[in-house]
Amino acid sequence: MSEQILLIEDDVAFAAMLTSFLERNQYVVTVAHTGEDGRKHLSKSAFAIVITDLKLPDTTGIELLEFCKETAPGTKVLIMTGYADVTTAVDAIKKGAIDYISKPFRPEELLMVLKTATPKVEEASEQVLTQEGKPAQQRKLGAPYVNGISEVSKKFNEYLQLVGPTNMCVLIQGESGTGKEVAAKTIHDMSQRSDKPFVAVDCGAIPKEIAASEFFGHIKGSFTGAVNNKIGHFQAADGGTLFLDEVGNLSYENQIQLLRALQERRIKPVGSNNEIEVDLRIISATNEDLTKAVAEGTFREDLYHRLNEFSIHIPALKERKEDLFLFTEFFLDQANTALGKNIKGLDKHVETAFKKYSWPGNLRELKNVLKRAVLLTNTPKISIDVIPREVIIEAETAPKKDFSRETNEKQLILNALKEADYNKAKAARLLNITRKTLYNKLNLYDIEL
Numbered sequence: 137m138s139e140q141i142l143l144i145e146d147d148v149a150f151a152a153m154l155t156s157f158l159e160r161n162q163y164v165v166t167v168a169h170t171g172e173d174g175r176k177h178l179s180k181s182a183f184a185i186v187i188t189d190l191k192l193p194d195t196t197g198i199e200l201l202e203f204c205k206e207t208a209p210g211t212k213v214l215i216m217t218g219y220a221d222v223t224t225a226v227d228a229i230k231k232g233a234i235d236y237i238s239k240p241f242r243p244e245e246l247l248m249v250l251k252t253a254t255p256k257v258e259e260a261s262e263q264v265l266t267q268e269g270k271p272a273q274q275r276k277l278g279a280p281y282v283n284g285i286s287e288v289s290k291k292f293n294e295y296l297q298l299v300g301p302t303n304m305c306v307l308i309q310g311e312s313g314t315g316k317e318v319a320a321k322t323i324h325d326m327s328q329r330s331d332k333p334f335v336a337v338d339c340g341a342i343p344k345e346i347a348a349s350e351f352f353g354h355i356k357g358s359f360t361g362a363v364n365n366k367i368g369h370f371q372a373a374d375g376g377t378l379f380l381d382e383v384g385n386l387s388y389e390n391q392i393q394l395l396r397a398l399q400e401r402r403i404k405p406v407g408s409n410n411e412i413e414v415d416l417r418i419i420s421a422t423n424e425d426l427t428k429a430v431a432e433g434t435f436r437e438d439l440y441h442r443l444n445e446f447s448i449h450i451p452a453l454k455e456r457k458e459d460l461f462l463f464t465e466f467f468l469d470q471a472n473t474a475l476g477k478n479i480k481g482l483d484k485h486v487e488t489a490f491k492k493y494s495w496p497g498n499l500r501e502l503k504n505v506l507k508r509a510v511l512l513t514n515t516p517k518i519s520i521d522v523i524p525r526e527v528i529i530e531a532e533t534a535p536k537k538d539f540s541r542e543t544n545e546k547q548l549i550l551n552a553l554k555e556a557d558y559n560k561a562k563a564a565r566l567l568n569i570t571r572k573t574l575y576n577k578l579n580l581y582d583i584e585l
């Protein structure tokens with residue numbers, strides 16, 4: 137299926153050139169020359185990607201990005217920028233843009249960024265044959281992806297392979313930035329629905345008052361502000377997969393609406409009398425313990441069971457340290473390509489700091505740290521001075537585990553002395569050694585009293 141792109145660019149000639157290039161590459165392109173025009177298109181139709189200029193006559197790409205996050209959270213936003221705007225573009229990434237591309241660029245560069253952002257199933261890797269010569273059931277490598285070599289990664293990938301081709305609803309649990317959306321897309325790509333849409337919705341970003349219109353759409357005039365008909369996420373994902381990210385953040389009322397739609401497999405846009413049949417696979421994700429929310433009564437148990445026909449836990453990066461440098465290499469390559477650089481790797485200090493750091497933001501944090509470092513590096517290897525302070529500080533203060541006999545013996549003696557109020561004879565008795573041995577050990581470990 138062709139990907140729908142909304143291109144927002146005020147330079148008419150440049151927009152026309154990009155449009156014809158993208159259309160030749162099987163994308164369907166709608167063009168807007170102002171932010172206002174872009175917003176209208178976004179309210180009317182669903183787009184997989186918005187490509188917007190950072191500077192527009194009536195608004196900025198950042199404002200459009202924010203509008204998009206609010207009104208069409210499943211849509212990916214790519215920012216085009218002039219060389220001098222790179223800092224703002226980095227800011228755009230922090231706000232959720234998938235990437236930025238600096239002007240002037242060759243159309244082929246744009247294509248590469250788009251392919252990384254919205255991989256197509258046709259790019260699936262060559263089939264792997266089993267020993268019997270049959271095609272192995274495997275992940276279709278639409279997206280550049282790191283499988284990992286750690287035991288936890290192997291288990292996790294095994295589960296993806298098993299559940300992918302089924303039609304089961306999957307609940308993905310994992311800390312923020314561990315790759316829940318990537319896992320959901322992987323499951324979709326392995327399913328019969330892979331040529332149908334995959335629509336990702338950040339449930340945490342939808343205000344509860346407009347959630348019904350977001351999910352089910354609305355018709356023009358049904359409430360103040362409904363200036364056009366709007367297609368909801370359910371309809372946009374019809375035939376394919378709807379990915380509900382941060383599902384635990386849905387209000388109780390929205391949970392009821394969602395459950396009803398899932399049970400009846402029909403939706404009714406806000407303000408409409410017509411019911412529309414939909415056929416969807418739901419994959420949801422959460423970074424909280426939903427069973428706890430169920431026990432506390434904030435998440436409906438019936439909805440929980442509906443969503444959780446199969447659950448997958450994605451390990452945090454600190455639980456898959458064996459994979460750390462595979463991901464590092466991968467994100468380094470990505471950053472090199474995006475920023476037109478050729479940084480070869482990390483120097484020894486950075487490697488050590490990376491190993492010691494706990495990576496609370498997981499893969500996303502690693503990716504951002506590397507992209508920033510690549511941007512700031514002009515030497516062949518990334519050095520410690522372009523690594524954020526928190527990474528270095530935590531790595532420096534990480535407690536060193538010391539199981540040496542000497543350290544433990546010294547600690548034991550100190551504890552006994554404290555217990556004996558620094559009376560050496562008493563301490564020796566507590567340690568079950570002679571006073572002479574204790575004196576020798578005090579000398580050996582430089583303990584002064």
Ligand SMILES: Nc1ncnc2c1ncn2[C@@H]1O[C@H](COP(=O)(O)OP(=O)(O)OP(=O)(O)O)[C@@H](O)[C@H]1O
Pocket residue numbers: 280281282283310311312313314315316317318319381423466499500503
């Ligand atoms: N297996 C993987 N191989 C390569 N890159 C990955 C992989 N998994 C995740 N990533 C990258 O890591 C980043 C975080 O992934 P993703 O957005 O899927 O995490 P998430 O758990 O859904 O985050 P959040 O909890 O904030 O919604 C993304 O940039 C994604 O492309």
